[in-house]
Each structure stands twice: as structure tokens, then as C-alpha cells.
Amino acid sequence: MKALRTGGGLSVRIEPRALLVGALLCVAALLVAVVLIGTGDFEIPATDVVSTLLGNGSTAHTFIINDLRLPRVLVGLLVGAALGLAGAIFQSISRNPLGSPDIIGFGQGSTVGALTVIVLFHGSAVAVAAGSLVGGLVTGVVIYLLAWKRGVHGYRLVLVGIGAAAILTALNGYLLTKADLVDAARAYVWMAGSLNGRDWDQVWPLLALCAVLVPLALAYARPLRMLEMGDDVAYALGVRPERTRIVLMLAAVLLTAAATAAAGPVSFVALTAPQVARRLTRSPGPNLFASLLMGATLLIAADLAAQRAFGADTLPVGVLTGVLGGVYLLWLLVAERRAGRI
Secondary structure (H helix, E strand, C coil), X not given: CEEEECCCCCEEEECHHHHHHHHHHHHHHHHHHHHHHHCCCCCCCHHHXXXXXXXXXXXXXXXXXXXXXXXXXXXXXXXXXXXXHHHHHHHHHHCCCCCCCCCCCHHHHHHHHHHHHHHHHCCCHHHHHHHHHHHHHHHHHHHHHHHCCCCCCHHHHHHHXXXXXXXXXXXXXXXXXXXXXXXXXXXXXXXCCCCCCCCHHHHHHHHHHHHHHHHHHHHCHHHHHHHCCXXXXXXXXXXXXXXXXXXXXXXXXXXHHHHHHHHCCCCCHHHHHHHHHHHHHCCCCCCHHHHHHHHHHHHHHHHHHHHHHHCCCCCCHHHHHHHHHHHHHHHHHHHHHHCCXX
């Protein structure tokens, strides 16, 4: 780790390994994205994909890539980045590797909002996305209030969130029993968590939200790092703990809800990405940017693996991330138990 001092007296910490990991993740995400764009029933070589993206492709390639496949890949990158960043925020705030949006109820809350629109109001795709956002926000407020006791801390947030997740999962099951056959089938497809059929209508709203929320969250990276040392220490260092916590939790809830609205409840990316990023960077602190890049890379890599193994549009990416994430969760629980933390 190196420290650089600017002319105005501002000290900036540079961590070479973290920078290297971030650069490698960016390259990996771009390479996987190019291969994924070329994958499908009509295979396109990587060189032709790059040429088409630069505006030099044939008419057929331009249509297939720009209209059909590029939006899907962009949604995958944005959803993975949003979930990875949200997971890093919640794990840092709770100081618990299990403090992930899909473990502590926020993903389930977004699902309740979407299912309510699908089952009760037969809403359009836009209405389903709006319902997912509202459901995530309401869940976030309720969990925050229930976990509040002279502040929101650690295991209390996780335990309240796990209880809320159980209730919301039951509510999702109840909503499905009330749906007719068409709406139930539509709901099950959405709940699988999939990038199939995603187009520019999903890209632009998600991109707009990420353009606002990602810089906001990254701007709070240093205060969040101070919070990991405890509220008293953070306050002594000039950080307002509760305001920082509220702003970051709001950003993380919105990122989770927006990702869920765009691709359905893709599980375990928010849990896994921050942990893998921290192990790669070997850097203390929340590792927000590395987690963001890791989430994007993991999700599109999972989608590529699903397409290569089972064919295009056969296996929803949420199924594969759920299987891999479940294995990782079991390993994490064993590791935490051996370390004496649970």
C-alpha cells in the first residue's frame, strides 16, 4: 500500500494489488462479454463481434448483436455490478459475511412487489419493475425500523433480515397460489432470475439508476471503512455514523431492487462477489469497486456457462448462480464455524 500526498495536503491511499485486481476484472468482464455476445444459435467469432461493435459489421451481424444480444449482456453487467456493490455495502454495514440482500430479505421484498403487480393487477413489464422497486424500498424501511435500537448494528440487522426473508418468502408462495395459470407461469419465469429476452427497455432505466447510485456509494467508501471500526471511532474521525448508514443502505436497497426489476431475483451474486473480491485484493475495508466488478464478471460468466452447457435460453442464469452460490454459502458457514464466529 502506498500513500500519495497532493499539493493541497490531501492524502490518497494507493493499493497496487487492489488496482491490479480491478484492472484484471475489467479485462475479464470485457472478454467474457465479447464471447457471450458471439454465443447463441448463430455463432459469431469474437473478431466479428468487436468489428460490429466498432461499427464495421455486416447488416446481419449488426442486427443480431446490437438489437438482440448486446442489451442482454449490458443488463447482465449492470445487474451483476449492482448486486455486487449492494452486497459489499450490506456486508460492511452488518460486519457479517452473511449480510447479503438476498439473505436478509431485500431481494424477497422486491419479489413480493413484483408478484403483487403480476398476480393481483396483471401489470405490464414496466409496472412489474415499478412494483419491484416499491417492494424493495418498503422492505428496506421496515427492516431498518425493526433493527433500530440506538442505531443499526451487526447481527441484529442480519437476524431481523433473515426473519423478514422467511415471512416474505411465505408471502410469495401465497401470492402464487392465488394466481391463475397464465400469471403463475409468468411469475415463475420471472422468479427464476433470467437475462433471456432482455432488451434496451431494461438497459436504460437500470443504467440511469446505476449512474446516480454507484458514484454516490463509492463516494461513501471512506466513511464506510471508518464505520467498520465502530461508531465511536468513526464519529471521532469526523464521520456521522447513522447518516452514512442510512444513505448507503438506501443506495444498496435501490440497487438491489433495480437489479431485481431488470432480471428477476438472481440469487447469491450479492453474497459471493464481495467475498471473492476481498480474497483477491487482500485489502481491508469494504472493497466496493472490486465487488462491483466481480459481481458483473460473475453474472455474465455464469450466463455464458449456462448457454455453453445447456444451449441458449434454456437454463436461466439465476438457477446456475443459485446452485453455485448455495455451495459457496455452505463452505462459508463451515469456515465461519471453524473460526469460532458462529
